[in-house]
Every structure is written in structure tokens, then in C-alpha cells.
Amino acid sequence: MIETRLGEFEEVILLLVGILGEGAYAYRIAEEFKGQTGRSVSIGATHSTLDRLQTKGFLKSEMGNATAERGGRRKRIFTITALGKRVLRESRDFKVSLWEQYPAFKVNIV
Amino acid sequence: MKKHNPIPPLLAQRLLKFFLRQDLAEEVSGDLEEKFYADVKSKTVFRAKINYWIQTLNYMRPFALRKEKVSLNQYDMFRNYLRVGMRNMLKNKAFSLINVSGLAIGIACCVLLTLFIQDELSFEKHFTGYDRIYRVTTTLKAANGNESRLQRASPVIGPTMLREFPELENATRLVKDLSAPHQVLVYHDRSFAETRAYQVDSTFFDIFACEFREGNPRTALKEPWSVVLSEDLAFKIFGDKPALNELLSIPTYSDSTLLRVTGVMRRTQNQSHLDADFYFSGLEQVLEPITTWATGNFAFTYLKLKPDADVNQLLDKFSALMQKYGDEENRAMGRQKILGLQSLHEVHLHSSHLDSQFELGTRGSITYVYLAAAIGFLILLLAAINFINLTTAKASQRAREIGVRKTVGAHRSNLIAQFMGESIGIALMAMLIACVLVYAALPYFNQLVQKDLSIGNHNVGFLVKSVLIITLVTGLISGAYPALFISSFDAVKVLKDKHLQLGSSHLLRKGLIAFQFAVSVILVSGILVVQHQLHYIQNKPLGFDVADKVMLPLRTTEASTQYARLREGVKNIAGVKAVTASSNSPSTPPVSDWSFYPADKTEAEAVAHYIVSVDESYFDILSIQKIAGRDFVFPADGQSAPNVPQKAIVNRASLKKMGIDFEQAVGMQLRFANSNSLFEIIGVVEDFHQFSLHNTITPMIFLAANDSAAFRQMVVSIDRQNAEDTLTKIQTVWKAFVPDTPFEKEMLSDSVSRQYDSDRNMSALVLGSTVLAVIISCLGLYGLSVFLAEKRVKEIGIRKVMGASVKQILVMLTKEYLKTLAIALVIGIPVSYFLMQQWLQNFAYRGTPGIGLFLLAAGLCVAVSLLTVLYESLKAAWTNPVNSIKAE
Numbered sequence: 001m002i003e004t005r006l007g008e009f010e011e012v013i014l015l016l017v018g019i020l021g022e023g024a025y026a027y028r029i030a031e032e033f034k035g036q037t038g039r040s041v042s043i044g045a046t047h048s049t050l051d052r053l054q055t056k057g058f059l060k061s062e063m064g065n066a067t068a069e070r071g072g073r074r075k076r077i078f079t080i081t082a083l084g085k086r087v088l089r090e091s092r093d094f095k096v097s098l099w100e101q102y103p104a105f106k107v108n109i110v
Numbered sequence: 111m112k113k114h115n116p117i118p119p120l121l122a123q124r125l126l127k128f129f130l131r132q133d134l135a136e137e138v139s140g141d142l143e144e145k146f147y148a149d150v151k152s153k154t155v156f157r158a159k160i161n162y163w164i165q166t167l168n169y170m171r172p173f174a175l176r177k178e179k180v181s182l183n184q185y186d187m188f189r190n191y192l193r194v195g196m197r198n199m200l201k202n203k204a205f206s207l208i209n210v211s212g213l214a215i216g217i218a219c220c221v222l223l224t225l226f227i228q229d230e231l232s233f234e235k236h237f238t239g240y241d242r243i244y245r246v247t248t249t250l251k252a253a254n255g256n257e258s259r260l261q262r263a264s265p266v267i268g269p270t271m272l273r274e275f276p277e278l279e280n281a282t283r284l285v286k287d288l289s290a291p292h293q294v295l296v297y298h299d300r301s302f303a304e305t306r307a308y309q310v311d312s313t314f315f316d317i318f319a320c321e322f323r324e325g326n327p328r329t330a331l332k333e334p335w336s337v338v339l340s341e342d343l344a345f346k347i348f349g350d351k352p353a354l355n356e357l358l359s360i361p362t363y364s365d366s367t368l369l370r371v372t373g374v375m376r377r378t379q380n381q382s383h384l385d386a387d388f389y390f391s392g393l394e395q396v397l398e399p400i401t402t403w404a405t406g407n408f409a410f411t412y413l414k415l416k417p418d419a420d421v422n423q424l425l426d427k428f429s430a431l432m433q434k435y436g437d438e439e440n441r442a443m444g445r446q447k448i449l450g451l452q453s454l455h456e457v458h459l460h461s462s463h464l465d466s467q468f469e470l471g472t473r474g475s476i477t478y479v480y481l482a483a484a485i486g487f488l489i490l491l492l493a494a495i496n497f498i499n500l501t502t503a504k505a506s507q508r509a510r511e512i513g514v515r516k517t518v519g520a521h522r523s524n525l526i527a528q529f530m531g532e533s534i535g536i537a538l539m540a541m542l543i544a545c546v547l548v549y550a551a552l553p554y555f556n557q558l559v560q561k562d563l564s565i566g567n568h569n570v571g572f573l574v575k576s577v578l579i580i581t582l583v584t585g586l587i588s589g590a591y592p593a594l595f596i597s598s599f600d601a602v603k604v605l606k607d608k609h610l611q612l613g614s615s616h617l618l619r620k621g622l623i624a625f626q627f628a629v630s631v632i633l634v635s636g637i638l639v640v641q642h643q644l645h646y647i648q649n650k651p652l653g654f655d656v657a658d659k660v661m662l663p664l665r666t667t668e669a670s671t672q673y674a675r676l677r678e679g680v681k682n683i684a685g686v687k688a689v690t691a692s693s694n695s696p697s698t699p700p701v702s703d704w705s706f707y708p709a710d711k712t713e714a715e716a717v718a719h720y721i722v723s724v725d726e727s728y729f730d731i732l733s734i735q736k737i738a739g740r741d742f743v744f745p746a747d748g749q750s751a752p753n754v755p756q757k758a759i760v761n762r763a764s765l766k767k768m769g770i771d772f773e774q775a776v777g778m779q780l781r782f783a784n785s786n787s788l789f790e791i792i793g794v795v796e797d798f799h800q801f802s803l804h805n806t807i808t809p810m811i812f813l814a815a816n817d818s819a820a821f822r823q824m825v826v827s828i829d830r831q832n833a834e835d836t837l838t839k840i841q842t843v844w845k846a847f848v849p850d851t852p853f854e855k856e857m858l859s860d861s862v863s864r865q866y867d868s869d870r871n872m873s874a875l876v877l878g879s880t881v882l883a884v885i886i887s888c889l890g891l892y893g894l895s896v897f898l899a900e901k902r903v904k905e906i907g908i909r910k911v912m913g914a915s916v917k918q919i920l921v922m923l924t925k926e927y928l929k930t931l932a933i934a935l936v937i938g939i940p941v942s943y944f945l946m947q948q949w950l951q952n953f954a955y956r957g958t959p960g961i962g963l964f965l966l967a968a969g970l971c972v973a974v975s976l977l978t979v980l981y982e983s984l985k986a987a988w989t990n991p992v993n994s995i996k997a998e
Contacts, residue, residue, distance in 0.1 A: 025137070025141065026137070026138075026141045027141035027142075027144050027145050030145075031148075042164065042165055042168035043138075043141050043142065043145060043165050043168070043169075044165060044168035044169035044170075044171055044174065045168060045171075047134075047138065047141075047169070047173075047174070048171045048173050048174070051173045051174075052173070063136075063137070069144065069147075070140040070141075070143045070144045070147075071139075071140065071143055073136050073137065073139060073140030073143070074136060074137065074140065075137060075140060075141070076137040
């Protein structure tokens with residue numbers, strides 16, 4: 001059975017893949033993660049999460065074209081699948097509904 | 111340079127490639143490299159490299175790891191090997207038992223002997239710069255060609271060398287009281303007799319650095335009359351109280367001087383020939399007046415060279431030194447004196463060419479070490495041979511397995527690995543048993559080799575290493591041939607042919623059995639010869655009577671001065687037959703050797719004699735035969751006056767060496783080399799063995815002593831009846847007259863027999879290994895006979911049906927073995943004869959083991975092995991042929 005719940009780190013990574021679009025490969029995502037959150041993460045950890053998201057069906061990937069940099073090695077470019085997009089949306093909706101039920105923040109949200 | 115073109119660390123790249131999934135390799139190494147170059151730009155190259163490593167290690171996650179399909183397969187195969195191996199072992203329980211137990215005994219033996227050898231080789235190695243420390247040796251060459259080599263030198267030599275030779279860093283001397291085997295220490299009213307007490311130079315601990323529990327090794331001996339105790343002795347005297355600055359006296363040495371304790375040495379596992387109970391200082395002062403360069407060779411002299419000094423260059427200077435100072439003196443003595451060096455680490459094992467009477471510590475022998483190594487190796491080899499024989503004999507049982515494995519695609523190398531693995535596994539099993547055996551046998555082994563070996567922190571690492579190495583070597587030796595042999599089977603043949611005979615290793619098996627048997631013959635005849643010689647020693651007439659004599663050492667000046675009163679007191683005890691005393695009773699070390707020559711000859715012809723001072727009726731009490739002249743008359747013969755020759759008795763060897771005619775001996779006058787004293791021979795005694803039978807009888811001269819100060823042993827002849835009671839009474843008298851001297855008694859017979867302790871130890875070692883070797887060989891032979899009888903069971907059945915008798919079948923089955931045994935005997939007996947002759951050379955007096963002894967050994971071996979073979983053969987010959995033939 002495939003786990004379909006989305007963890008916090010996974011959610012961020014998934015979003016970053018969406019943000020980076022064509023340039024979404026492990027190293028770039030790890031860098032972006034650091035840029036956005038200020039927390040550093042190893043490429044391996046990022047890659048591992050990307051791999052997991054792919055198994056869950058939220059991401060798909062294919063090898064990009066070779067470039068002169070990094071010794072002519074190709075990059076694996078990740079893109080969000082339809083399922084991925086839906087999960088992201090559901091996650092956001094769920095959280096928003098939670099926010100709305102919390103009286104202290106009600107004003108700010110709307 | 112590097113800054114121009116930094117690259118990611120190669121080792122990390124290789125690691126990455128090693129563990130990373132193949133399909134991820136490109137993108138991941140690309141990502142990491144990109145990161146690396148980004149880091150190089152923003153940080154230092156070093157930092158970038160560290161980061162690369164961190165990133166690499168961070169990729170060690172389950173998703174990214176290489177999944178080895180092949181390794182899984184090998185694991186299954188390995189499990190299969192293990193299972194088949196175990197099944198095979200369980201199927202042939204008897205064989206497995208023989209294999210494992212034989213190997214276990216072999217390994218255990220080897221480990222014990224390794225412990226022994228390591229201990230023997232560890233001597234002196236703990237002293238800092240031990241390879242620069244040397245002992246001065248002295249070789250004395252008399253005009254008549256007699257040569258004696260001593261491990262000691264004249265006292266003046268050490269300090270002179272230190273002064274004159276710039277190569278030397280330091281020198282120190284050590285003296286042990288040669289006449290008294292024990293020194294007595296007195297603390298308040300208690301006295302302690304210690305065997306190992308040495309007086310040393312103040313520089314002693316500068317060369318032989320010791321760890322101190324109390325006091326400071328640098329300063330401990332700087333003051334004269336300081337004493338440094340061993341931890342054990344300090345505990346014996348003072349218990350748990352601090353020993354420092356307590357005062358002790360040594361009545362054996364001097365009545366008046368008090369020694370101050372300035373140090374206590376820590377007890378260690380380190381081995382050294384210098385293992386004193388205590389050292390005391392003041393040697394410089396004592397030896398100062400002794401300036402002779404020719405005689406007085408009693409100081410153990412040690413030199414420490416400077417690190418860059420060349421020992422051969424130093425040795426070259428010795429003869430010039432001797433020439434410069436001692437030439438005149440030596441010429442007067444009519445002898446040559448040559449100085450030499452012996453390096454410290456050779457002292458324990460390589461001293462057999464040096465005088466053995468006064469050696470410090472217990473001397474080992476390199477021969478003994480070689481013997482131990484050879485025995486250990488042999489026993490292991492015998493066990494390995496069993497393994498080889500049984501495994502190849504049983505190989506046909508596994509022929510089908512080999513066939514199938516090969517058909518399914520096993521390489522020969524796989525099969526070799528499988529069978530080698532099996533034998534190493536069996537060796538490992540044997541190792542576990544061996545560990546238990548070693549642990550259990552260690553106390554007995556210690557007794558056997560007279561050691562105090564233990565397993566502890568100091569050697570556990572070495573032990574584990576040697577056990578593992580021995581086990582692996584055993585596994586490899588015993589597994590190599592069977593593995594090669596079994597894996598060479600032709601797959602087609604073994605699968606097609608139902609009754610395939612795989613007997614190609616027949617000759618080898620016979621050869622190995624012959625070898626095993628030859629080893630047994632050599633060991634058995636060896637032990638017989640050793641026993642024969644020990645028996646010879648114990649029964650050879652020594653020239654004096656050892657029965658019912660008690661020796662009481664007079665260790666202190668108190669005891670020797672009070673001897674006259676003591677004698678009267680002991681004499682009056684009922685049960686005491688007679689009392690006498692001497693400076694050296696048989697089996698105790700001699701005081702000194704001095705040279706004598708007939709008054710009508712020159713000093714150049716002087717002959718070294720051992721001098722013994724005796725009390726009244728010494729010869730009568732010891733039943734030493736008088737062959738000419740008369741015995742001493744006391745006190746008349748003991749008096750010495752100027753110009754009147756002192757009365758002396760000599761032994762036959764003395765006359766022979768000096769060339770005096772036996773008939774004219776009595777009344778002959780002798781001169782004492784280097785002095786004007788005159789001696790007159792009043793009697794001659796028959797030769798007797800003052801020392802062990804290892805040594806030839808040397809010239810001896812006996813003097814009557816009115817002054818009891820010369821006496822070191824009191825000899826009491828007692829009645830055999832109520833001996834215990836008499837001894838108790840003697841002790842009471844002793845306590846009354848000389849309360850400060852410890853009462854120690856030893857029967858003369860025990861003291862004489864103690865001289866052969868090391869021979870007895872060797873005998874025990876050889877006996878033990880012989881028994882083991884024979885047991886292992888018989889185990890193997892038994893296993894083989896079981897197998898061969900089984901294999902021929904049908905043949906035997908048919909023979910019986912056709913009318914063969916049990917006897918004929920027995921002859922048929924044992925004929926094979928007998929042939930092999932005969933070959934082994936032809937090889938074994940000459941070898942053992944040669945080896946045993948070598949050993950007997952150690953004895954100046956030896957029995958002649960006849961050829962009968964070797965035949966007896968051969969007979970014993972043949973009998974034992976035939977009995978082993980006979981059991982199975984008889985069983986086979988007696989079976990009802992119906993049972994063996996009917997089943998197909």
C-alpha cells in the first residue's frame with residue numbers, strides 16, 4: 001500500500017518543485033530550500049524525499065539535457081503530477097479550514 | 111597549485127560509486143559536483159571538500175543504496191554449504207569426533223607451548239635500551255689447554271672500562287655471595303632467608319630501570335648500605351606498613367651493619383635473570399681494595415653502550431686493555447685471560463657455554479625452546495594428518511555431491527572454497543574445545559615446565575592472536591589437500607559410474623600414516639632413552655652414601671661460629687649417629703677454585719682444584735672411600751704454622767691431572783699458585799661425584815679446618831627409625847643455640863636429586879607429548895581402519911562364503927598396515943638413535959641405551975597400532991557373511 005499522507009518537509013519540497021518548474025533538480029531544490037527557509041539540508045536528504053514523493057505518485061521525473069557544466073552529466077528534472085497538485089490543494093484547504101476554526105486568528109485571515 | 115583546479119576528493123567519489131545505485135550515479139555525482147564548485151567559489155577549497163564528504167555520506171540512505179542481487183545468491187549458497195557440511199558431520203559422527211578432538215588436542219598443545227616460548231623469549235626486553243646492555247664474560251685458558259668460560263669478571267674491570275672507553279654510557283657490577291645460596295635478613299627478632307640477594311653498585315638502577323612502589327630508583331642505592339626490596343619480600347617483612355627507612359641487618363654478611371630500606375620494587379610480569387628478592391648497595395666500597403686483573407672473577411659486570419657505539423669496535427679494544435693491566439699477573443699464573451661480551455637478551459637462553467654453577471636466576475635453554483616448538487608443531491601436524499586421511503578416505507561418499515554441484519555450474523574454485531571453509535569451520539570448532547583444554551591444563555603444564563604462566567591482561571591479546579593464527583593455519587594445512595583432491599573429481603564419471611573407486615590418494619595416505627608412525631616411534635624411543643638415563647643417574651654409585659643424611663645449612667656467621675656447640679648438642683640426641691660439617695657438601699656449589707702444583711714442578715703446570723674445608727670424620731660419615739694414606743687427625747692436622755706444610759687430602763682425579771704417581775702421592779708436597787704456602791698430601795680418596803653427572807669429576811683438595819667459620823653445611827647422619835622425631839629434636843637444639851638462624855633441613859638424597867630437576871622436566875615434557883602423539887595417531891588409525899573394513903565388508907563376506915577362515919581375513923586386513931609400519935620403523939629408529947645420542951652428550955656420565963631399547967619402542971608402537979586396527983578387523987572378520995552380502 002502506498003502512503004499518501006503528506007509530511008511537512010514533503011509538502012515544502014513539493015511546493016518548491018512547483019516553484020522551480022523546469023529547474024527542479026535535487027541540488028537546486030536543496031539550495032532553494034535553504035534560501036526560502038534558512039534551514040540547510042543535504043542533497044541526499046532532499047533526493048531521498050523526492051524519491052519518496054515519486055513513489056507516492058505526487059512527482060514524476062525525467063533526465064534533462066546534458067550541459068557543459070558539472071562534467072557534462074545530466075540532471076534529473078522533477079515535475080508535479082496531477083495527483084500531486086490535488087494533494088497540495090487539499091492540504092492547503094484543510095489547513096485553511098483549521099485556521100478559520102481558530103478564533104484568535106479569524107480576523108487576520110479574512 | 112591546487113587552487114587552480116580543485117577537484118572533489120577522489121576517495122569520496124570512489125566511495126559514492128561503490129555504494130550508490132547504478133541508475134542514480136550520473137545525476138547524484140553531477141549534483142554533488144555542482145555543489146562542490148559552488149562551495150569552492152563561496153568558501154575555501156578545504157571547506158568544499160569537507161562538504162563533499164558530508165554530502166556523500168548523507169547519500170547513504172536506503173533508497174540510494176546499491177542492491178546486490180548476486181550477494182543474496184551467494185548467501186544462499188553459503189547457507190547450503192553450511193547445511194551440507196553439518197549434515198556430513200552428523201552423518202559420520204565417529205569421524206567428526208576423531209577429527210575435532212584430534213585437532214582440539216593439537217591446537218591446545220600448540221597454544222600452551224606458544225605461551226611457554228613467548229615467556230622464554232620475553233626475558234630482559236622491558237629494560238630501556240636492552241639491546242645496548244652487555245654482560246662481560248671471561249675466558250680463562252690454562253697452559254694445559256683447560257678452558258673455563260665465566261659470565262663474571264674481576265671487579266676492577268668494569269670501572270676501568272667505563273673510564274677508558276668513550277663508547278660506554280654506564281657500567282655496573284653485581285655480586286652474589288657465592289658460598290651461601292641464601293642470605294638472611296633480620297628485622298627486629300624475625301629472620302628471613304632469601305635465595306636471591308645481590309650486592310650492587312650504586313649505578314645498578316640507572317642501567318636496569320625498575321618501577322618502584324616506594325622510594326626513588328634514581329637515589330635509592332646512592333648511599334652505601336641501602337637496601338631495595340622486592341614487593342613480595344617487603345610484604346613478608348612489613349605487611350601492609352610502609353617499608354621505607356626501616357632498618358634491617360644481614361647476619362650472613364656482617365653482624366654490625368644495619369641496612370636502611372630505601373625502596374620497594376613493584377611486582378611485574380616482566381621476566382629477567384635479575385629477579386632478586388633484595389639488592390643492597392655498598393659494592394664500590396667493598397670491591398675498592400681488590401685490584402687483581404687475573405683472579406677474583408666473581409663480579410657480574412654489565413656495560414651499557416652509547417646509542418651510536420659499535421660493539422665490535424669495543425670488543426677489539428679488550429685485548430689491549432687486558433695486555434696493559436693484567437699481562438704480568440696472568441703470565442705469573444700461567445694462563446691467558448680473554449674478555450668478551452654477551453648481550454643482555456641472550457643471557458637467559460644462550461648461556462649454556464658459560465659456567466652454570468653461579469648463574470643468576472633460572473637459566474633457560476634455547477634447545478628447550480626449539481624442542482617445545484618442534485613438539486607443538488609435530489602434534490598439530492599429526493592431528494592435521496588424521497584430518498587429511500579421514501577426509502580423503504571418506505571423499506567417495508561426497509563424490510555424487512561434487513558431481514551435482516559441478517553439473518549445476520560450480521567452478522572448481524567454488525568447490526575448493528567450500529571444502530576449505532569446511533575444514534576451517536571444523537578447526538574453529540576444535541579451537542573452542544582447545545580454549546577450554548588450555549584453561550584446564552594450564553596448572554599441570556606449569557608444573558611440567560616449572561613456570562608460572564598465567565592468562566591475564568599482559569598476554570591476552572597475544573593469546574587471542576596466536577590462537578586464531580594457529581587455528582587458521584591448522585584449517586589451511588589440513589584442508590588444502592582434501593579440497594584440491596575432492597574438487598578434482600570428474601563430474602561425468604562420478605555421476606555415471608555407480609561403483610567408482612576413488613583411490614588415487616592411496617599412496618599419500620600410506621605415506622602420511624608412515625610419517626605419523628615414525629614420529630611416534632621417535633618419541634617413544636626418546637622417552638625410553640630419557641628414562642633409561644634418569645634411571646642410570648639415580649642408580650649410579652656416586653662414590654658417597656646419600657642415605658639418611660640431613661644437611662643443615664649454616665647460613666649466618668652466628669651459626670658457623672656456634673658450630674662446635676651445635677655439634678655437641680646434636681650429637682647427644684638419641685637417633686643421631688654422627689655429625690660433621692664442611693664448606694661444601696656434595697651437590698652444593700663450590701667456594702672457589704685455586705691452582706696447585708707439585709713442589710718439584712713449575713707454576714705453569716698448576717691445576718685448578720676445588721677446595722673443601724672439612725670437619726672430623728667427614729669421609730667416614732659420607733662413606734667416601736680412602737685409597738691411600740690416612741684421614742685427618744683433629745686438631746693436629748688443622749693447625750697451620752709458618753714453614754710447616756698444611757696437611758691435605760686429594761682425590762684421585764687430582765693426582766691424575768697433576769701427573770703424580772699414585773704410589774708416591776702420600777708425603778708429596780704441593781704449592782699454591784701465587785703464594786708460598788706449602789701443602790702436604792697425607793691421604794688420597796676415591797673420586798666421587800661432588801656435582802651432577804653432567805660434569806666430569808674435577809680435582810679436589812680437602813683441608814682440615816679447626817676454625818668453624820669456613821663451614822657452610824652441617825651434615826648429620828641419623829637413624830632411619832624415628833627420623834621425624836629425631837629431626838624435631840635437632841630443631842629444638844638448633845633453636846636453643848642459634849635462634850637467629852632459620853632452621854632449614856634437606857635430606858642429602860633430595861639435594862643430590864635436585865640437580866636433575868631440569869632433566870626430569872624435559873622427561874615429563876617429552877612423556878606428555880609422546881602420550882598425546884600416540885593417542886592422536888591411534889585415533890586416526892582407528893578411524894581409517896573402520897573405514898577400510900566397512901569398504902571391504904562385501905569382499906570379506908564373499909571370501910568367507912568361499913571358505914576363508916577368520917585368521918586369513920585378519921591377516922589380509924592387517925597386512926597393509928604392517929607394511930606401512932615397517933617402512934616407518936626403518937626411517938624412525940635411526941633418526942631417534944641419532945637424536946638421543948645428541949641429548950646424551952649433555953651428560954659426562956651416561957648409560958648406553960642398547961639397540962634393545964629401540965626395538966622395545968618399535969615393539970610398543972607396533973603393538974599399540976595393531977591393537978587399534980585389530981578391533982575393527984576382528985569385527986569385520988567375525989560378521990556373518992549373510993548380513994553383508996544380502997543387502998545390495
